[in-house]
Amino acid sequence: xxxxxxxxxxxxxxxxxxxxxxxxxxxxxxxxxxxxxxxxxxxxxxxxxxxxxxxxxxxxxxxxxxxxxxxxxxxxxxxxxxxxxxxxxxxxxxxxxxxxxxxxxxxxxxxxxxxxxxxxxxxxxxxxxxxxxxxxxxxxxxxxxxxxxxxxxxxxxxxxxxxxxxxxxxxxxxxxxxxxxxxxxxxxxxxxxxxxxxxxxxxxxxxxxxxxxxxxxxxxxxxxxxxxxxxxxxxxxxxxxxxxxxxxxxxxxxxxxxxxxxxxxxxxxxxxxxxxxxxxxxxxxxxxxxxxxxxxxxxxxxxxxxxxxxxxxxxxxxxxxxxxxxxxxxxxxxxxxxxxxxxxxxxxxxxxxxxxxxxxxxxxxxxxxxxxxxxxxxxxxxxxxxxxxxxxxxxxxxxxxxxxxxxxxxxxxxxxxxxxxxxxxxxxxxxxxxxxxxxxxxxxxxxxxxxxxxxxxxxxxxxxxxxxxxxxxxxxxxxxxxxxxxxxxxxxxxxxxxxxxxxxxxxxxxxxxxxxxxxxxxxxxxxxxxxxxxxxxxxxxxxxxxxxxxxxxxxxxxxxxxxxxxxxxxxxxxxxxxxxxxxxxxxxxxxxxxxx
Amino acid sequence: xxxxxxxxxxxxxxxxxxxxxxxxxxxxxxxxxxxxxxxxxxxxxxxxxxxxxxxxxxxxxxxxxxxxxxxxxxxxxxxxxxxxxxxxxxxxxxxxxxxxxxxxxxxxxxxxxxxxxxxxxxxxxxxxxxxxxxxxxxxxxxxxxxxxxxxxxxxxxxxxxxxxxxxxxxxxxxxxxxxxxxxxxxxxxxxxxxxxxxxxxxxxxxxxxxxxxxxxxxxxxxxxxxxxxxxxxxxxxxxxxxxxxxxxxxxxxxxxxxxxxxxxxxxxxxxxxxxxxxxxxxxxxxxxxxxxxxxxxxxxxxxxxxxxxxxxxxxxxxxxxxxxxxxxxxxxxxxxxxxx
Numbered sequence: 001x002x003x004x005x006x007x008x009x010x011x012x013x014x015x016x017x018x019x020x021x022x023x024x025x026x027x028x029x030x031x032x033x034x035x036x037x038x039x040x041x042x043x044x045x046x047x048x049x050x051x052x053x054x055x056x057x058x059x060x061x062x063x064x065x066x067x068x069x070x071x072x073x074x075x076x077x078x079x080x081x082x083x084x085x086x087x088x089x090x091x092x093x094x095x096x097x098x099x100x101x102x103x104x105x106x107x108x109x110x111x112x113x114x115x116x117x118x119x120x121x122x123x124x125x126x127x128x129x130x131x132x133x134x135x136x137x138x139x140x141x142x143x144x145x146x147x148x149x150x151x152x153x154x155x156x157x158x159x160x161x162x163x164x165x166x167x168x169x170x171x172x173x174x175x176x177x178x179x180x181x182x183x184x185x186x187x188x189x190x191x192x193x194x195x196x197x198x199x200x201x202x203x204x205x206x207x208x209x210x211x212x213x214x215x216x217x218x219x220x221x222x223x224x225x226x227x228x229x230x231x232x233x234x235x236x237x238x239x240x241x242x243x244x245x246x247x248x249x250x251x252x253x254x255x256x257x258x259x260x261x262x263x264x265x266x267x268x269x270x271x272x273x274x275x276x277x278x279x280x281x282x283x284x285x286x287x288x289x290x291x292x293x294x295x296x297x298x299x300x301x302x303x304x305x306x307x308x309x310x311x312x313x314x315x316x317x318x319x320x321x322x323x324x325x326x327x328x329x330x331x332x333x334x335x336x337x338x339x340x341x342x343x344x345x346x347x348x349x350x351x352x353x354x355x356x357x358x359x360x361x362x363x364x365x366x367x368x369x370x371x372x373x374x375x376x377x378x379x380x381x382x383x384x385x386x387x388x389x390x391x392x393x394x395x396x397x398x399x400x401x402x403x404x405x406x407x408x409x410x411x412x413x414x415x416x417x418x419x420x421x422x423x424x425x426x427x428x429x430x431x432x433x434x435x436x437x438x439x440x441x442x443x444x445x446x447x448x449x450x451x452x453x454x455x456x457x458x459x460x461x462x463x464x465x466x467x468x469x470x471x472x473x474x475x476x477x478x479x480x481x482x483x484x485x486x487x488x489x490x491x492x493x494x495x496x497x498x499x500x501x502x503x504x505x506x507x508x509x510x511x512x513x514x515x516x517x518x519x520x521x522x523x524x525x526x527x528x529x530x531x532x533x534x535x536x537x538x539x540x541x542x543x544x545x546x547x548x549x550x551x552x553x554x555x556x557x558x559x560x561x562x563x564x565x566x567x568x569x570x571x572x573x574x575x576x577x578x579x580x581x582x583x584x585x586x587x588x589x590x591x592x593x594x595x596x
Numbered sequence: 597x598x599x600x601x602x603x604x605x606x607x608x609x610x611x612x613x614x615x616x617x618x619x620x621x622x623x624x625x626x627x628x629x630x631x632x633x634x635x636x637x638x639x640x641x642x643x644x645x646x647x648x649x650x651x652x653x654x655x656x657x658x659x660x661x662x663x664x665x666x667x668x669x670x671x672x673x674x675x676x677x678x679x680x681x682x683x684x685x686x687x688x689x690x691x692x693x694x695x696x697x698x699x700x701x702x703x704x705x706x707x708x709x710x711x712x713x714x715x716x717x718x719x720x721x722x723x724x725x726x727x728x729x730x731x732x733x734x735x736x737x738x739x740x741x742x743x744x745x746x747x748x749x750x751x752x753x754x755x756x757x758x759x760x761x762x763x764x765x766x767x768x769x770x771x772x773x774x775x776x777x778x779x780x781x782x783x784x785x786x787x788x789x790x791x792x793x794x795x796x797x798x799x800x801x802x803x804x805x806x807x808x809x810x811x812x813x814x815x816x817x818x819x820x821x822x823x824x825x826x827x828x829x830x831x832x833x834x835x836x837x838x839x840x841x842x843x844x845x846x847x848x849x850x851x852x853x854x855x856x857x858x859x860x861x862x863x864x865x866x867x868x869x870x871x872x873x874x875x876x877x878x879x880x881x882x883x884x885x886x887x888x889x890x891x892x893x894x895x896x897x898x899x900x901x902x903x904x905x906x907x908x909x910x911x912x913x914x915x916x917x918x919x920x921x922x923x924x925x926x927x928x929x930x931x932x933x934x935x936x
Contacts, residue, residue, distance in 0.1 A: 028822070072699040075711070086712050111785070115698045115739045122639060124598065127697040129704035129726060132711045158739075158785065161634045199819060201812060208811040217804040220635035222815050361702075364709055364765050467783050 008176035023052035031143030036169035058099040075131040096141040106145035164224030166256035190234035215260035251313035351398040366398035409445040415511035416452040417482035451487030453480035484515035485531035513558030536565035602832035603644035622887040626797030627777035638780040646693035656685040692733035730775040740779030799912040846890035
């Protein structure tokens, strides 16, 4: 095997290979996800792409703040007015035809941007239905998505599914870079060789089996693997795909998508580490397990080698998660940076001057009205072939303004520690579920933060998806110490983030107030509560609407103190059931919204 | 434009394929929602269906695809003002499948003032939107759960009334817009609004197949298609043709398909057991079972047709416990087992 060990220079070679694959035939492979912060390594990698590119191709950059009209295309209003004829402005998706779309900070793109890119990738066309323009542009491009996400964000799964190769440059430093082992001439000759390389059913079966045993269910990944394998064979000047080509393709496409380890390997690890945890077992996907056992016998020694290489190529952070049997926290849907105030919804409240941009609506009547007084002067002053036409200048343009309700998000901060869990974690779960369904009707978003042991975790970033909310709630384990301060802090951070997006947060803190872990993670009851009070002041300073629900069996002064410090509403909840709790929360959030 | 992947070459996903065919046979079934995993061929199937639809008569040069045989009341202003049927010229045209892209603006969806004419001539002329184009055909929305709320608002009313009323920019226009709504999406990316969910007659859940044989076959067919699209489509032309004829025949047969009282009763019992809201559940169940029977070439709707369509017709209509989404299929299954 060529890359059985994770030596970094070998890894670099693999990534150089991925760049070459992308440049041989961009259309077949969809694109690539590059996980990396801005770094020299990434720049070197991008330079390689630039070198390998055919001269006819070009790279079009998509800034994260791109507006729909620039992305998809639309009417160029100013040019239209100046010329008197509709002038169509081509969107970036159409401009990228035959080249590459580069998405820096791809995780920050809006879901709409991502959906438009995905649909163009799928159908090879851009459908423009905007501002009086109805048009279909053919476009074929491939995507280079630079993923700079950290823990709280991630790239939209809809996009990553459509991009074949995923590479992770985090693991490399500048020392690992060595001269590219593939040269531009290899890429050029691979293009001519590619059509001659055929794929066998036998190899397809291997791909399916290995994908399934690593828990990769997407069919797209399997389809891409065969294309990538063919291109790799062409690059290596093979006329047939051999095992090493196939193995490399699997390492680039399947391994980064792994959601589980093959069952035999998992068992070994559990024996070694002696920490099989029962409560996590139920998290495992039942279907995939069943499927797994049935084809285990089918894997031949040859495939074993490929499978081993595939496992070796699983990125280390992902591997650690898989080994500890921890479910990879279900990722957000790329909502970051979206949801500005709607520009085209709500009650109309008059107009303002300006050229409409980014989905703003032109009020035609007001625009015409504004231009009327100037018609005589303009007709005299200006030569025009169209003498009957209305002369409109860009200063006449009027934009429709709308008033609309702000969106809101309810952040549940759940104390899942031992002391709380004993009493009423189940009740809290029930109440949160009820409130969730209420939020669903109101189209509010919900988020879930849980704290136990030594830290707080955002189990569910703000979402409207009930499927995900339900799933993350059901898998919320209880027990352990109470890091109250950490819980409050992460809720405050989340709330601030949401406020910066123009969404109004409400925090619902469900705790018994018995903190015993300090912010720094030490066990000290008194200090821990001090810390919690300090963090509470943060919330007050930010002026975030908060509700403290005391979940201890009898109303406890700790929780009251907390509430006071936060300027929050305090609700003691002795022996209440889920329904009562839900009523209180609903009542108070509703009241708060009205007051605002 | 490259030819779409053939409908019959899609491996598995029988429920989705049947639901799409049923909605093609009877427009009154009211649309299909396909929800499920990524990469399961949702959009592929829907785009493939477009090429299988039979041709229908339309008034020539009518912007709204009016039916020359219909009563003047349901026609657009221009067609209904033409007094005699004989004077209307008609032509055979393919049933339209209109894409509603996510980035569409409201004016293109509903129709709006023609800006070009307004600016150059100062005249008020209505420029029909996508809803006009989709009249008597299909309106397809990919990633329907990501559609912007203000577009959903305008769709809902039109889908319910079958008529698009435009009152904006000094225009006052109404035209027929009866279309079958087809939506697809991934529930992980966001919920569908209940009001919109209700507009879909059938809903289908698709899953990625998990056995090696099926997966291998899918990969092989996809590769064959991509390496030579024209040849691949040609190879499947006969099978696709058979499906097209099946749909055409079923459409002819549909008016003569009978539903016995006993079957009606069963449908009603099923719905009351499941506690579906209103009567739409029963109606959709019956009309889809009838279309299914027509597809099979049978003149009587029997239990097996009911059984086959029950899941698609009812799973999204159960009294909404929004957190219990995943198990709604099994709830329908349980009720079916009790009844049959």
